Amino acid sequence: MAITARDIEDMLKAAFPAARITVDGDDGAHFAAQVIDESFRGLNRVQQQRAVYAALKGKMDGSHGELHALALTTKAPD
Amino acid sequence: MNAEDTIRKTVTENDVVLFMKGTKMMPQCGFSSRVAGVLNYMGVSFADVNVLADEGIRQGIKNFSDWPTIPQLYVKGEFVGGCDIVTEMTLSGELDQLFTDHGIAFDKDAADKIREANG
Numbered sequence: 001m002a003i004t005a006r007d008i009e010d011m012l013k014a015a016f017p018a019a020r021i022t023v024d025g026d027d028g029a030h031f032a033a034q035v036i037d038e039s040f041r042g043l044n045r046v047q048q049q050r051a052v053y054a055a056l057k058g059k060m061d062g063s064h065g066e067l068h069a070l071a072l073t074t075k076a077p078d
Numbered sequence: 079m080n081a082e083d084t085i086r087k088t089v090t091e092n093d094v095v096l097f098m099k100g101t102k103m104m105p106q107c108g109f110s111s112r113v114a115g116v117l118n119y120m121g122v123s124f125a126d127v128n129v130l131a132d133e134g135i136r137q138g139i140k141n142f143s144d145w146p147t148i149p150q151l152y153v154k155g156e157f158v159g160g161c162d163i164v165t166e167m168t169l170s171g172e173l174d175q176l177f178t179d180h181g182i183a184f185d186k187d188a189a190d191k192i193r194e195a196n197g
Contacts, residue, residue: 012136046145052148060146069109070147072162 002028003059003067009033015055032071041076048074050075081138089152092123093182097139098149102126109161110149116168119192121185122177154180169193 005023008031012021012062021056025031041047049072055061059067079087089095094117100106100179102114102124117124129136129148136148142149143157153176158164167173168189177184 032106046157046159050144050158058146058148073166 004028005031008056008059011057011059012052012055015051022047027068029071031067032073034073036075036077038077040074043055045074081134082142082167083134085138086134088125088127089155092152093180094122095152095156096124096149097127097129097135097152099128099130099171102130106130109146109147112113113151113161113164116164116173119185120188122182152160153177154184169196178184 005025009021009023011012012019012023012033012035016035016039019037021033021035023031023033035048035052039051043051050073053075056067056070056075060070095103095112096102096110096117098105098107098110098114100110102118105111105114105143114126122194127135128140129139139148139150140146147160149161149164151160151164157175159167167176169192171189171193174184174186174189
């Protein structure tokens with residue numbers, strides 16, 4: 001079943017309730033997400049993006065993952 | 079040798095390694111192509127590992143790095159990031175700094191040109 005930008009946004013909101021989140025993309029496979037959250041402060045980009053991937057619970061995982069491509073931007077609020 | 083040992087050996091023996099879909103001459107995914115393109119353009123000498131050629135490596139590198147996507151860039155045995163992180167670091171100049179810190183040769187003018195074109 002194809003995943004939607006809304007599904008991704010819901011998963012991210014569940015994991016980062018106070019974050020500013022935008023998800024774009026409507027082809028069911030390629031998306032771009034931006035997550036700005038206080039919890040990212042002090043983490044490097046790898047750590048920030050690992051946290052986002054964890055929130056997506058395996059949906060990114062390879063050939064069986066529903067999510068083929070997610071361009072990701074993460075940062076702490078300015 | 080199992081996949082984990084092979085990966086550890088590869089990132090230990092090569093200063094810069096890109097785990098990618100396809101090869102640096104013929105990438106098979108837009109994200110892999112973008113990172114390989116940046117390294118090629120910057121004149122960085124790097125080893126490319128085509129994960130599509132080996133299912134054990136394809137899964138193994140995700141576990142090894144604790145990172146679910148390809149491409150993955152390693153510099154001096156350290157995981158740097160995937161496509162988005164490498165792109166951000168290229169545009170911010172952090173990638174130049176990383177290469178400089180590790181004594182890895184690259185074409186500074188080419189890196190500046192990438193930033194001019196994407197500024």
